[in-house]
Amino acid sequence: MSQGVKEEARLAWLALVLTPRMGPTRCGRTVQRLGAVERVFSASLTELESTGMPAEAAQFCFDGRSRAAALDEAQRVAEAGASFVTPADDHYPQRLLEIYDPPPVLWVRGNAEVLNRAGIAVVGTRHPTPYGSGMAEMLSRDLARRGVVILSGMARGVDTCAHKGALDAGGITIAVWGTGIDVIYPKENKKLAEQIVQQGGALISEFPMGTFPAPQNFPIRNRTLSGMSVGVLVVEAAEYSGTRITARCALEQSRDVYAVPGNATNKNAWGPNTLIKQGAKLTATWEDVWEDLPSQVRAELEGRLEAQTGAGNRGNESSNGGSASLFPGAATLFPEAAAMPPMSEQERLVMQHLRQDEALQLDELIERLEPKMVSGEVFTALFELELAGRVKQMPGKNYVRSF
Numbered sequence: 339m340s341q342g343v344k345e346e347a348r349l350a351w352l353a354l355v356l357t358p359r360m361g362p363t364r365c366g367r368t369v370q371r372l373g374a375v376e377r378v379f380s381a382s383l384t385e386l387e388s389t390g391m392p393a394e395a396a397q398f399c400f401d402g403r404s405r406a407a408a409l410d411e412a413q414r415v416a417e418a419g420a421s422f423v424t425p426a427d428d429h430y431p432q433r434l435l436e437i438y439d440p441p442p443v444l445w446v447r448g449n450a451e452v453l454n455r456a457g458i459a460v461v462g463t464r465h466p467t468p469y470g471s472g473m474a475e476m477l478s479r480d481l482a483r484r485g486v487v488i489l490s491g492m493a494r495g496v497d498t499c500a501h502k503g504a505l506d507a508g509g510i511t512i513a514v515w516g517t518g519i520d521v522i523y524p525k526e527n528k529k530l531a532e533q534i535v536q537q538g539g540a541l542i543s544e545f546p547m548g549t550f551p552a553p554q555n556f557p558i559r560n561r562t563l564s565g566m567s568v569g570v571l572v573v574e575a576a577e578y579s580g581t582r583i584t585a586r587c588a589l590e591q592s593r594d595v596y597a598v599p600g601n602a603t604n605k606n607a608w609g610p611n612t613l614i615k616q617g618a619k620l621t622a623t624w625e626d627v628w629e630d631l632p633s634q635v636r637a638e639l640e641g642r643l644e645a646q647t648g649a650g651n652r653g654n655e656s657s658n659g660g661s662a663s664l665f666p667g668a669a670t671l672f673p674e675a676a677a678m679p680p681m682s683e684q685e686r687l688v689m690q691h692l693r694q695d696e697a698l699q700l701d702e703l704i705e706r707l708e709p710k711m712v713s714g715e716v717f718t719a720l721f722e723l724e725l726a727g728r729v730k731q732m733p734g735k736n737y738v739r740s741f
Contacts, residue, residue, distance in 0.1 A: 482509025575609025
């Protein structure tokens with residue numbers, strides 16, 4: 339597709355979305371029957387009506403009003419320093435094309451390149467308990483450290499905690515809004531929205547500029563949130579909540595559903611506990627999500643991390659006379675690593691045998707290190723590494739790298 343034809347196709351998608359009474363399903367059906375989206379500008383009134391478009395919508399397109407509306411909206415988007423993506427664009431999330439009614443246009447502030455990265459949607463109540471807030475932030479932080487994009491709706495409560503956790507890890511997070519991307523909601527999250535963009539993430543919406551936070555927009559938004567993700571993680575949610583809609587959308591879209599168990603006496607535990615009874619994956623740590631990811635997704639994430647750490651390793655070799663750091667690129671991937679004290683030789687030896695995605699039992703670790711270290715030295719090194727936050731102890735005296 340030539341650049342001129344591609345731009346015409348992008349404008350045509352935008353025109354369809356801005357046409358009265360044309361939702362995602364009607365837009366998709368119209369394009370399918372016309373054969374090419376750009377034909378919406380050249381088709382006769384009869385042809386447009388034959389696609390099943392309402393008479394009002396067909397007339398709007400035929401008169402040229404839809405094209406004028408699209409040109410005006412595109413100018414407003416550009417003036418706001420934003421962009422929009424359509425199925426004609428490489429950055430349009432490919433996972434969204436798998437669902438029944440993908441949004442024809444996504445308005446984007448920030449880095450559109452991350453929209454196709456593998457991500458987990460973290461959702462839950464706007465009024466979480468301290469336990470729920472802590473779990474949302476911890477799980478999001480731990481997953482983001484491993485390259486998983488964290489998606490959420492930037493609402494109060496669990497959503498906000500999820501975004502903050504990803505940002506704290508130096509990771510990427512995407513906020514899917516139920517308003518126009520120029521209408522921050524809730525207003526107190528303005529700083530959070532700026533941090534998401536500054537750190538390489540994105541704010542996206544399927545609603546035009548200026549759209550206010552109408553209640554009906556948020557259930558519509560939820561199917562986009564789940565559709566973009568590999569899976570949906572529910573932290574806390576009452577019996578009647580929007581989180582149930584997101585979880586149901588995820589199941590309909592064949593996405594994995596994870597749930598953090600809660601205290602049965604707390605009303606916010608009803609949602610995740612019920613989902614677990616219905617087959618959702620009980621989730622207490624990042625490993626519970628990681629081990630359930632599709633193999634191709636894990637390979638993508640591991641490859642991305644290896645590429646980043648490999649680049650850091652080459653930089654260390656050139657600056658240190660060929661001596662590679664044990665954590666190549668760690669200061670870039672995980673800012674907290676830059677402030678840590680240097681490791682002893684024993685700590686370095688222990689770290690060489692530990693991985694992020696696979697726990698190693700203490701006895702096996704001691705056995706592997708036996709020629710070089712005695713058990714007492716291994717215990718001391720592990721203790722120091724845990725204090726520094728470099729190593730995490732799992733049940734059964736199993737150990738994994740923290741990053």
